[in-house]
Amino acid sequence: MLNQMALMMRAGVSLVMAMDVMIDGQKDKTFRKILQEMRQDLLGGKTITDSMTKFRAFPEMVVSMVRSGEENGRLDEAFERCAALQESSMTLTSKLRSAMIYPCILLVLTLALVIVMNTLVLPSFAGIFTQMGAKLPALTRGVMAVSDFIMYRWFVVVAIVAAIIGGYKAARHFSTDFVQKSDWFKLRFPIIGEVFRLSLLSRFSRVMASLVEAGVNVVHSLEIAARVVPNRLLQKNIGEIIEDVKVGVAINVSMSRFPVFDSLLVSMVKAGEETGMLGDSLGKVAEMYEQRANESTKRMTTLLEPAMTIVIALVVGTVIISIVMPMFGLYSVVSKT
Numbered sequence: 001m002l003n004q005m006a007l008m009m010r011a012g013v014s015l016v017m018a019m020d021v022m023i024d025g026q027k028d029k030t031f032r033k034i035l036q037e038m039r040q041d042l043l044g045g046k047t048i049t050d051s052m053t054k055f056r057a058f059p060e061m062v063v064s065m066v067r068s069g070e071e072n073g074r075l076d077e078a079f080e081r082c083a084a085l086q087e088s089s090m091t092l093t094s095k096l097r098s099a100m101i102y103p104c105i106l107l108v109l110t111l112a113l114v115i116v117m118n119t120l121v122l123p124s125f126a127g128i129f130t131q132m133g134a135k136l137p138a139l140t141r142g143v144m145a146v147s148d149f150i151m152y153r154w155f156v157v158v159a160i161v162a163a164i165i166g167g168y169k170a171a172r173h174f175s176t177d178f179v180q181k182s183d184w185f186k187l188r189f190p191i192i193g194e195v196f197r198l199s200l201l202s203r204f205s206r207v208m209a210s211l212v213e214a215g216v217n218v219v220h221s222l223e224i225a226a227r228v229v230p231n232r233l234l235q236k237n238i239g240e241i242i243e244d245v246k247v248g249v250a251i252n253v254s255m256s257r258f259p260v261f262d263s264l265l266v267s268m269v270k271a272g273e274e275t276g277m278l279g280d281s282l283g284k285v286a287e288m289y290e291q292r293a294n295e296s297t298k299r300m301t302t303l304l305e306p307a308m309t310i311v312i313a314l315v316v317g318t319v320i321i322s323i324v325m326p327m328f329g330l331y332s333v334v335s336k337t
Contacts, residue, residue, distance in 0.1 A: 016042050031057065048075075061085070061207055061224045068215035078214055085210045092199055092290055095297060102301065106308035110315060117319045118147035125323050136326050143322040176232070183233040187260065191303060195296045196231075201265060202289035204229050204238075205282045213279035219245055234260055251278075264288065 004022060019039040026032040034055050041051035049067040052058040062082045069078025122144055136144070150157070171178040187197045204225050211221035219242060226238035237258040244254035252270035255261040265285055272281030 015048060059228065061211060061228060064216050064220065064224055065211060065214040068211075072215050074215075081210045081214055085206060088206055088286075088290070089203060092202060092293060095294060096195065096199060103304040103308055106305070106312065110308065110312050113312065114315055115150065117316075118143075118150045122147040122319065122323070123151070125326075137322075139318070140322040140326050143319060179232045180236060183231045187231070187233070191300050195293060195300055197260065198289050198293035198296055200229055200231050200234055201261070202286050202293055204234070205265065205286035205289060209279050209282035209286055212282065218251065218278070222251075237261070 004018075004025075016039060019035060019042065023032055023035045023039065026035060034057055037054075038048070038051040041054075042048065047067075047070055049063055049070060052063050052066065065078045065082050065085075066075065069075040168182075172182065187193050187200075189196075207225045207228055208221055211224060212218065216224075222238055222242045222245065226235045226242070229235060229238070237260060240258075241251060241254040245251055250270070250273055252266050252273060255269060256266050268281045268285040269278065272278035275281075
């Protein structure tokens with residue numbers, strides 16, 4: 001939608017006519033109803049931002065950028081920046097999800113393999129060993145104990161997993177301190193934490209660049225950026241930066257107090273503040289972070305794939321060895337007799 005609006009505005013099409021085109025081409029009934037109501041608001045003399053604020057479909061940062069475009073007479077550029085921001089965010093999110101697909105598939109296969117081996121394969125061999133009176137090695141007894149637990153006490157595993165998930169969600173809902181600590185842990189987690197940190201800084205920088213270039217004042221831009229960044233620790237840090245900026249402290253000086261903002265971002269913000277080109281500096285650093293996030297994602301995938309393969313091999317190998325060891329014992333008994 002935003003790209004189409006930008007193109008039509010550049011071509012000199014009025015807002016009402018552009019809205020008519022959008023309504024005709026909109027297949028989603030809910031969004032078409034929103035556009036129709038916005039069209040009526042425009043005909044009634046309201047501005048497009050006044051109309052957009054009525055609907056949750058339009059994020060606050062989009063509304064702020066469009067409002068700034070209305071005020072400075074560059075509405076087409078505002079729509080274009082909104083479209084570019086959303087496209088960049090969707091592209092990065094898509095890459096992260098795609099990178100996690102293969103490891104998740106391997107994890108599911110591993111769990112499925114464990115269940116099949118412990119519920120179908122091992123019980124069959126356990127019956128054979130019991131009938132023949134074989135003395136089972138400790139490894140075999142341990143694996144079979146796990147098999148019995150999975151078969152007859154599976155509800156305990158389900159209850160424990162459900163309790164952990166429920167407790168985690170409850171803690172995040174009721175404890176701000178827990179939320180901040182868990183979000184801090186996500187950023188420090190080996191391999192994956194670096195990908196999270198780079199993607200968060202990329203999102204923060206891209207949002208700030210788009211808002212500042214659209215003419216939104218720095219404090220309001222920081223407030224919006226804090227709300228759209230999905231990490232409570234980072235939100236808290238940005239909140240403290242906002243308080244510093246309000247009393248005259250430079251953004252880069254305040255940022256340097258927090259470890260999550262690395263020297264690259266701090267130095268680029270400092271250069272932008274000193275040259276009066278903060279939006280341009282933030283846009284460049286956002287591109288750098290996006291590139292580094294892509295590289296880290298590829299590196300993470302490269303490391304996870306062999307790691308998951310090793311896990312599968314260990315699981316299968318342990319089960320096979322636990323089955324083979326009693327067989328050698330049986331063979332020895334049979335050969336003696």
